[in-house]
Amino acid sequence: MNAHTGHVLVVGGGISGLAAAFHLVTGGARVTVLEASDRLGGKLYADEIAGVPVDLGAEAMLARRPEAVRLARDVGIGDQLEPPATARAALWTRGRLRPMPRGHIMGVPGDLGPLSASGVLSPAGLARLPLDHVLPRTEIGEDVAIGEYVAARLGREVVDRLVEPLLGGVYAGNAYQISLRAAVPQLYQAARGRRSLIEAVRAMQRRTDAAAQDTPVFMGVRGGVGRLPLAVADACREACADIRTGTEVRELRRTSSGWQVVTRGTGGQTVLEADAVVLAVPAPAAARLLGAESPVAAAELGTVEYASVALVTMAFRRRDLLNMPDGSGFLVPPVDRQTIKASTFSSRKWGWLDEAGGDTFVLRTSVGRYGEETDLAWDDTDLVRLSREDLAEAAGITAAPVAARVTRWDGGLPQYPVGHLDRVARIREQVAKLPGMSVCGAVYEGVGIPACVASARRAADEVLRTLAGRSAGTLRPGIQDGAGE
Known part of the structure; x- marks a missing residue:
């Protein structure tokens, strides 16, 4: 038995919760996953x-980003x-399908030749682009909306016809509200150090092209990416994790030596006790569950749209x-x-x-x-x-x-508006005051699968460190069932 073995409840059976559960069981914890719906996988289906x-x-x-690919390999589907x-896509704009210009980062152009040839921008929009090289350098500051910043340097057409559809595919959001620092952090850093935004994109593109020789940009899974969470769940079960669907967590309470949750499922109400909890649920559910124990974190989570x-x-x-x-x-x-x-x-x-x-x-x-x-x-x-x-x-x-x-x-x-990362930092600061509690999911470090897996690993590591710091005598014995209460 590992020195920090204890019982951890993971609330949420999407890819974040299952990835956290996998890391916990491989780290020596005993894990129970509680998923309210009747299937696992969340938005991977x-x-x-x-x-x-x-x-x-x-x-x-x-x-x-290596996290999701590594997880797939760890659970035995790397060969899939x-x-x-x-990956040759088009834009349906200005009346017809036009080729997606090469040489861009999230729609921000670095190569003006393909952009000009594509017909995506009007002549007036194209005439605006060279000004990026002669405008005075402006500091981005701590954060800025990606649409606001790009429009100031390259014009609104670039935002409306290139950046918006690309960001829409990831966040289904509004470029004039989405944080550059949170959504495209590499571009944020590159742009801070250069006068020309186009030059910043070109520098990023050179690094991307070098990486492309070894690694594809995207990966799928034969049979569907939705197979990934199911494979993770199978690996967790093989490590003796208890995974329950149709089990809604209604209440979350601190105890003298751990945590207690009240669930409701087909068997009625049940009380579960554990040494630690990982909340891998969307912000509204996390806010509801943390309301009593961390009202400040709950209030911050309640502002996420x-x-x-x-x-x-x-x-x-x-x-x-x-x-x-x-x-x-x-x-x-x-x-x-x-x-x-x-x-x-x-x-x-x-x-x-x-x-x-x-x-x-x-x-x-x-x-x-x-x-x-x-x-x-x-x-x-x-x-x-x-x-x-x-x-x-x-x-x-x-x-x-x-x-x-x-x-x-x-x-x-x-949604990741300007200031989102500061909000996430405030949430984490408050949650850190609750021993044995951690959070993960798309709301914190990115909406993509690798970002969710990374946040899951971070949450699991935090819990494992907490368990490792406790003596064996303080660990809760396990689960108390109170069906029908």
Whole structure:
């Protein structure tokens, strides 16, 4: 037995909670995972359409951050990792599909040649770009909205037609509100040291191009990224972790030597006791559970806002799509006022899906953005209809799908406005005052899968250090059940 073995409750069975559980069990802790819904994985969700396996949530993970790839290898699916077959995307803007210009960082251009040739910007927008090299140097300060800063240096067209759709794919947010420091920290640092924003992007691009020789930008998983949390859960179970779905945590209380939670599930109410707790749930749930023990942290968590989105996944007969455009899909700038904000030609983007589909071709669209979620009020049938109308106009896809599924992620993506990292620091400072309590998830260090895994490992390490600092005699004996109380 490890010297710091103790019992840890992990609240939340998404990728953050499961990654924390995996790190805890490999560190010697006894773990119970409590998930309120009836399935594991959170926003990573692999299922099927027309008999073809697909992702109905996130479909890729950044591979140049090592955490998610390492986790996949640690739980035995490293041989199932696969980069996209093509990453050549387009922008549906100014009336037609236009090639996504090369040489940008989150839409901020570093190479003006491809940008000029793409037709994404108007002549007036292109004429604005050279001013970036002659403007006086301006200090970014502690933080700034990425849209505000880029518009001041390169003009609003760059933000509206390039930065917005790229950021929308990650945060479903508004570039004029999203923090540069939180969302694109490498660009924030590079821009602080240079007068020209374009030169900062070029410097970053040189480093990116060097890294690309060894590591793909993104990775998927054969059968769907949604397989990753299930593989992590299996590895946790093999290490004797107890994983419970359909178990909502209603209350969280400190005790003289640890923590107590009150849950409700199919068996009624249960009281569980443990030495430590990891909260791997969205900000509203974390705020509710911490309200009694840390009202300041709860208040900060209560200020986090979320965007809701819907994914419309459709299956077509390949013979009906012979004239569809090349590439992996397209993004849509909000300024163009279309219903969909993106479409991914999934069977073309992922080789494994192309093989699995046979005569079936899968594509999907996304609808919804922070502050512009009116379209989400449509029912599923109408979302499919509106998506098809946009696909016909943008890409000439007029065929009827043989199957369609709408997956709604209500309150799915936390927003990172200016000052978000300071808010996170205040939350962590307050939570650190609660021995044996830690937090992780998309709200703290990034919404991508690697960032969630990194925050999970950080939370698990904090708990393991707490357990290691206690003597064996102070550890709680385990679980007390109080069904029916």
